[in-house]
Amino acid sequence: MNPLLRRGWFDRLVMAGLTLLALAWIAPLLWVLALSFKPNEFLLRHTDVFLAPPYTLANYLDILQTSQVFRWLGNSAAVALLQTVGVLILSSLAGYGFARCEFPGRRALFALVMFGLAVPAQSVFIPLHRLFSDWNLQNTLAGLALPGLAAPFGVYLMTQYFKAIPTELEEAALLDNASRFKTFFSIVLPLTLPAQATLGIFTFLACWNDYLWPLVIATKPEMYTLTRGLASTQTNFAQSEGLGFLMAQAVFAGLPALMLYLFFQRHLVTAVAGTGKS
Structure with a gap:
């Protein structure tokens, strides 16, 4: 052949x-x-016929009529944006330092940061909760967002990406008497847009979908995030509202994250390819 x-x-x-x-x-x-478009009384009898009618928007209207759903949506957006911006800033600075700067203990410190990837977030919930309670940050946006700023994966990603950028670009700027910070912000940082977009997507999605930490730190309904708030309505009304309502909640909570991913997905391949260079 x-x-x-x-x-x-x-x-x-x-x-x-x-x-x-x-x-x-x-x-x-x-x-x-x-199933999110199926009447709940229909789903009490059938859950396997999902392409045939009947269809309804009642499940989504029930979500929108929940008194605090838009407040929860705003809380989730604010926390996710704060955490994403903070992670991008801190990870970029740390990654540049590990990739370009020589200082005593650099390798040991980088290894310590990477060790953070092996520590489950749930294992530190108790000390974190006590710490934030002592600081009076319970039921605040800062309390919801600050723990996520410790991002070992972000530091690793940005370190590898900075290493892939030719040093000649910085050396030329330094020869022109540009400071290290000016070189970083004006020349090097703009070249990391694909990695920034990728890290931003991962951080935003992780924060948006997080349920356990808001469950621990947010005890007042007005400070719930969307995942925490929708879960509270499921606890109260799941059996009476039906399966279609639960499926509509899942779709409603996932749509913003899906749109963000579709908007930035073209940067993912570029960033991953960049981290593979030495």
Whole structure:
């Protein structure tokens, strides 16, 4: 058989396999989306027929009629934005320092930061809660956002990306008597836009979907994030409102994160490719 023809058949088989895997991955998402448009009384009898009518928007209207849902949405947006901006700033500065600056203990300190990747966030909830309670930061936006600023993955990503940038660009600026900070902000930092976008997406999604820390630190309904608030309505009304209402909540909570990912997805491949350079 012609090698080119054999390669063509192999590529088709690989594409068919990837298509099947993609369909298997997306099927539960489509099931959730379809059930969110079904009347709850219909779902009491059927949950397996999700493409056929009837359809309704009542489940989404019930969410919008929840008294504090837009406040929860605003809390989630504010916390996610604060945490994302903070992580981008701190990770960029730390990554540049580890990639470009020589100082005593640099390797040991970087190894200590990387060790943070192995520490589960849940294992430090008790000391964090006591610390933030002593600082009177319980039920505040700062209390919700500050723990997420410790981002070992962000430091690693930015360090690897800074290492991939040629040092000649900085050396030319330094020869022109530019300061280290001016070189960083004017020349090096703009080149890291793909990595910044990728880190921003990961940070925003992790904060937006976080449930455990808001459950611990936010005890007043007006300070709930969207995940915490919707979970509280499920606890109170899940059995009476039905499965369609729960599915609509899942879709409603996931839409902002999905739109953010679709908007910035083209930067992901560029950033990952950049971290692979030495």
